[in-house]
Amino acid sequence: MSALEIKNLYKHFDGIKAVDHLTLSFESGKITGLIGPNGSGKSTLINLLTGIVPYDFGMLVISDTTKLLEIKPYNVSSYGITRTFQDVRLFEQMPVIDNMLVVLTERGVWSSIYEKHKRYHIEKAKEALEKVGLWEKRNELAINLSYGQRKLLEIARALAMNVEIYFFDEPFAGLFPEMIKIVTSVLKDLRAKGKTVILVEHNMELIRELSDHCIVMDSGKLLAQGKPRDVLSQKDVIEAYLGE
């Protein structure tokens, strides 16, 4: 079953085709590695799929049923999608715990004036922060965390959303080996729970280790897809990726 299907998606910036009539599908309950050289359109694709940037045309199909000609950022979570960003985007001048609680509490204006279920939400925040080893840092401002801790907080924030589809945009970049182990375990846990993970990553070892399926993009188009081992040995992929 497809968790998310993209049909003929197109986006251009100033005449450059960032995503060029792209059609592909992300299988439910799997980790899909999304790779490609810099500028191939991977992050743009995630931005289009999460409403950060509107697409010119095309269609998204979620869980084989919901068809969308456009997607607004504030509707993304209602379709069971969340994400992290390539350049970490935290609520910098807020404590770690507030970075978590803000994605857990009531969304409506009036319902959020009187905070209900605060203890429950703190428990949920604790659960996610403990997974990435940041519970002890809960009262520190996000801006004061190290780069790796900031990446982990962003991942914890995505986990707290408890949705069906997770986009992780280069979650391992700049992490120490211990932190890489934590993120690896988080991704494997999500797969074990039947969640769909789309992983943008440049580290091919990690792609081989974690991905069930691999999609290669180049110049906004689909270059290849299949089992990581097969795809990564294809000549055109090696040429596009490594310039060899």
Next chain:
Amino acid sequence: MEYFIHLGILVSIYAILGLSLNLIVGYTGLLSITQAAFYGIGAYATAILITSYGVNFFVSMLIGMVIAALTALLIGYVLSKFDGDYFALGSFGFNIIIFSILLNWQGLTRGPLGIPGIDRPEIFGVTVSSNLSFLILSVLTVIIIYGLSQMIVNSSFGRVLKAIREDEKAIQIFGYKTHHHKLVIFMISAVIASVAGSLFASYISYIDPSSFNLNESIFILSIIILGGLANNKGVIWGAVFLILLPEALRFVGFPTDVAAQMRQVVYGLILVFLMLYRPQGLMGEYKL
């Protein structure tokens, strides 16, 4: 003594204005330069209703709050489509529009002639006639509004406002229609500013549009930037500092022919140095 009571009342009125603007600028990160417009709406609602219709002060204050809320709904709806510098410019424009209305709708506001003879508030048949009793009323109002502001910013609604300030696009991804939150806090802020306007009109007993121009909005902004963005205690101190500083400079001993200008220069220099060496203000938790 009367002089200190007078300063206390002014500090209270500007503390209310600062608290109102801090909700928008300090907590939501929207650089609004239109607070004097809502201050003016409250003041004129009270002035007109008391002098022309003999309405009780507190009823006039309530009506002023409703008018300010509706005006903020309209202005906020337009401004919610902007962010960053464009929001600031748009808000700047609305202050000018409201000021022009106060100045030119002579049938209602008497334009530059202003409205004299505004009565003091009356509570259960007792008029708050002395300045001391008016100070008590003003300080009580500050306490209520401070408590309300603290309740808002410490709620999960307040947490969303801070997240909007930090990264509006990112918080939208988590399911927030942020323009609703921005609109509601803009209305709450306008309502609070209108309360300050009602108090001011009743205290001074005469108002004209010059008290509600762009300079006044910039002065209110200075209070919160100096006192501390996203810190309500800091805002109170900002109001104390900026109201008392020019008064304190009276006693420095500048030659009488340049005293007024020198006070402005010293006042400006202190602000510039504070911004250079403590950009988050005296007690601020957030830098613009």
